[in-house]
Amino acid sequence: MAVRRDTDGEFTPVWERPEPPSRPAPSPLSRDRIVEAAIRLADADGLDAVSLRKVAAALDAGPMRLYGYLSTKTELLDLMADAVYGEIAPPAPDGDWRAALRSLAHGLREAALRHEWFADLLGGRPPLGPCALAYLEATLAALDGAPGFDDVDAVTQAAHTVNAYVIGAVRSEIAESRTERATGLDERRWQAANGPYLDRLLATGRYPALAKMVGGGPHPDAETAFATGLDQVLAGITAR
Amino acid sequence: MAVRRDTDGEFTPVWERPEPPSRPAPSPLSRDRIVEAAIRLADADGLDAVSLRKVAAALDAGPMRLYGYLSTKTELLDLMADAVYGEIAPPAPDGDWRAALRSLAHGLREAALRHEWFADLLGGRPPLGPCALAYLEATLAALDGAPGFDDVDAVTQAAHTVNAYVIGAVRSEIAESRTERATGLDERRWQAANGPYLDRLLATGRYPALAKMVGGGPHPDAETAFATGLDQVLAGITAR
DNA sequence: TCCGGTGTCGATACACCGTATCGACCGATA
DNA sequence: TATCGGTCGATACGGTGTATCGACACCGGA
Numbered sequence: 001m002a003v004r005r006d007t008d009g010e011f012t013p014v015w016e017r018p019e020p021p022s023r024p025a026p027s028p029l030s031r032d033r034i035v036e037a038a039i040r041l042a043d044a045d046g047l048d049a050v051s052l053r054k055v056a057a058a059l060d061a062g063p064m065r066l067y068g069y070l071s072t073k074t075e076l077l078d079l080m081a082d083a084v085y086g087e088i089a090p091p092a093p094d095g096d097w098r099a100a101l102r103s104l105a106h107g108l109r110e111a112a113l114r115h116e117w118f119a120d121l122l123g124g125r126p127p128l129g130p131c132a133l134a135y136l137e138a139t140l141a142a143l144d145g146a147p148g149f150d151d152v153d154a155v156t157q158a159a160h161t162v163n164a165y166v167i168g169a170v171r172s173e174i175a176e177s178r179t180e181r182a183t184g185l186d187e188r189r190w191q192a193a194n195g196p197y198l199d200r201l202l203a204t205g206r207y208p209a210l211a212k213m214v215g216g217g218p219h220p221d222a223e224t225a226f227a228t229g230l231d232q233v234l235a236g237i238t239a240r
Numbered sequence: 241m242a243v244r245r246d247t248d249g250e251f252t253p254v255w256e257r258p259e260p261p262s263r264p265a266p267s268p269l270s271r272d273r274i275v276e277a278a279i280r281l282a283d284a285d286g287l288d289a290v291s292l293r294k295v296a297a298a299l300d301a302g303p304m305r306l307y308g309y310l311s312t313k314t315e316l317l318d319l320m321a322d323a324v325y326g327e328i329a330p331p332a333p334d335g336d337w338r339a340a341l342r343s344l345a346h347g348l349r350e351a352a353l354r355h356e357w358f359a360d361l362l363g364g365r366p367p368l369g370p371c372a373l374a375y376l377e378a379t380l381a382a383l384d385g386a387p388g389f390d391d392v393d394a395v396t397q398a399a400h401t402v403n404a405y406v407i408g409a410v411r412s413e414i415a416e417s418r419t420e421r422a423t424g425l426d427e428r429r430w431q432a433a434n435g436p437y438l439d440r441l442l443a444t445g446r447y448p449a450l451a452k453m454v455g456g457g458p459h460p461d462a463e464t465a466f467a468t469g470l471d472q473v474l475a476g477i478t479a480r
Numbered sequence: 481t482c483c484g485g486t487g488t489c490g491a492t493a494c495a496c497c498g499t500a501t502c503g504a505c506c507g508a509t510a
Numbered sequence: 511t512a513t514c515g516g517t518c519g520a521t522a523c524g525g526t527g528t529a530t531c532g533a534c535a536c537c538g539g540a
Contacts, residue, residue, distance in 0.1 A: 051496080051497060051498080052497085052498065052499085053496080053498090062518095062519050062520065063498085064500095064519045064520075067518095067519090068518080068519095072498090073498065073499090120364070122411075123408060123411035123412050124360070124411070124415060126412075126415050126416050126419055130441060133441065133450060134446070134447070136450060137446070137447045140449035140453060141448070144449045144452070152453055153456070156453050156456075156459065157460075157465060157469065157472075158472075160465055160469055161405070161469035161473065163408065163412070164406075164408035164469060165401070165404050165405045165408055165473065166404075167408035167412065168403065168404035168405055168406065168408030168409070168411070169400070169404035171362075171364070171408070172407065175364060175365050176366050197252070197253045200256065201370060201373065206374070206377070207373060207374070207377045208377075209377055209384045209395070210376060212380075212384070212392055213380060213392055213396050216392040216393070219393075219396070220393070220397075228397055228401075229397065229400055229401035229404060232397075232398075232473070233401065233405065233473055233476050234476070235475070236471075236473050236474070236475040237472045237476070291527080292526085292527065292528085293526075293527090301490085302489090302490050303490085304489075304490045304491075304492095307489095307528080308490095312527090312528090313526095313527065482539105482540085483538105483539090484537105485537090485539105486537085486538105487534105487536090488533105489533090490532105491533095492529105492530085493528105493529090493530080493531105494528090494529080494530095495526100495527095495528100496526080496527090497525075498523105498524100498525090498526100499522100499523090500521105500522090500523085501520105501521085501522080502519105502521090502522105503518105503521095504519095505516105505517090505519105506515105506516090507514105507517105508513105508514090508515090508516105509512100509514080509515100510512085510513080510514095
């Protein structure tokens with residue numbers, strides 16, 4: 001199509017001007033390629049960097065081209081989230097149910113560490129994609145028939161409880177690690193900003209327990225805290 | 241040449257940055273009034289309806305007027321979230337620690353049901369506002385000194401576990417109730433849209449446990465599921 | 481009382497967003 | 511070859527958050 005070839009032509013001889021890359025079949029495009037490109041953008045610069053325009057541009061297309069494959073940006077986000085669910089390896093089939101649930105939970109956490117934007121999506125919309133459902137299926141399958149989980153309701157409830165913990169824990173962890181990193185390379189700035197504010201708040205004496213906590217020694221690292229909390233939840237869903 | 245406001249903002253959290261002195265100006269305006277107006281908008285039409293322009297318009301002001309009180313839209317969202325934390329009643333001081341944690345958890349859930357957009361913010365950024373810290377303080381205080389929670393780390397870990405569950409559970413519940421309501425008045429439409437899709441997925445036989453779950457009888461209502469899961473978590477954090 | 485300098489406020493402007501619209505183009509048919 | 515029909519994507523629209531900077535209100539000094 002008549003791209004400003006004419007305007008260009010005024011300055012550059014045709015002979016050495018690059019041809020537009022095979023116009024008739026510009027690029028085959030597919031939903032997968034779109035999602036892939038979007039994920040690359042999100043990994044690099046966060047979820048805000050994912051705009052239909054930028055995704056399209058990364059694929060040498062105009063924005064509206066995507067609407068043949070998606071009907072809404074929300075759908076793109078759903079697809080991205082499902083793609084990440086798809087990265088989570090299913091648990092080994094032979095272990096016991098605790099091991100299986102632990103494997104799934106850590107798998108989700110690690111996926112979120114690889115794709116921080118995934119945490120922004122977690123729990124935002126019901127996960128109905130095939131990979132998300134496979135994740136849920138694996139959770140239910142692990143519990144199904146385990147001792148103490150006889151009826152369907154017990155299995156469902158247990159899955160709900162564990163998933164809620166995992167979502168909340170991963171989200172909080174990412175949120176915290178992000179603000180730590182944002183203030184980032186020089187942490188002095190964060191201390192300078194929030195330190196005095198927190199100190200003053202604590203100095204009011206209205207937060208004694210909180211003061212004891214931040215005053216305490218070094219906290220365990222995030223992974224340990226996650227694993228410990230997970231074990232507590234796993235202990236809880238069996239306690240009858 | 242006056243300290244640049246945003247430089248200030250970069251170093252000082254909103255909560256303690258002084259407001260500009262109330263001018264005899266057209267309408268007095270204050271951070272509280274701004275947050276109040278923003279919350280009204282969000283309650284009515286969701287978080288997307290909160291734009292600086294609309295908030296300002298609701299207060300008979302131009303958009304830039306708000307930048308005297310906020311340095312970023314994110315700050316407004318932080319303030320809104322903290323205001324909701326402020327609505328959560330502290331637990332009765334005399335009950336046992338389980339009752340206290342249950343009270344806090346249900347308080348947060350009910351606040352989120354009153355202000356659905358609150359769920360969108362939950363776990364998105366570390367809650368550092370005074371009311372959010374008061375909520376955390378109440379959690380820690382309830383656990384502090386309870387039998388079985390002797391050292392600070394045990395208290396911290398327990399709070400982390402419970403909070404993660406609450407955040408995840410509330411978020412998921414709101415997400416689900418929202419899509420149910422969106423397809424809304426005529427649920428036939430949702431069935432028409434997602435029913436066939438889900439049926440086909442389940443018919444593949446790759447989701448047997450899931451099929452059993454959706455095939456099962458009526459699920460308990462959301463509040464019961466939340467309360468049951470919470471009890472499981474509470475049981476888990478004591479199991480040693 | 482008037483005037484000049486100063487500092488603040490908010491209208492305007494910018495870059496970007498998601499997506500509805502509709503004209504231009506292309507292939508097939510008469 | 512001329513016409514028609516359908517599809518695709520460029521353009522346009524109404525919004526967003528916020529940087530900029532001119533206009534203005536105020537205050538101190540002459």
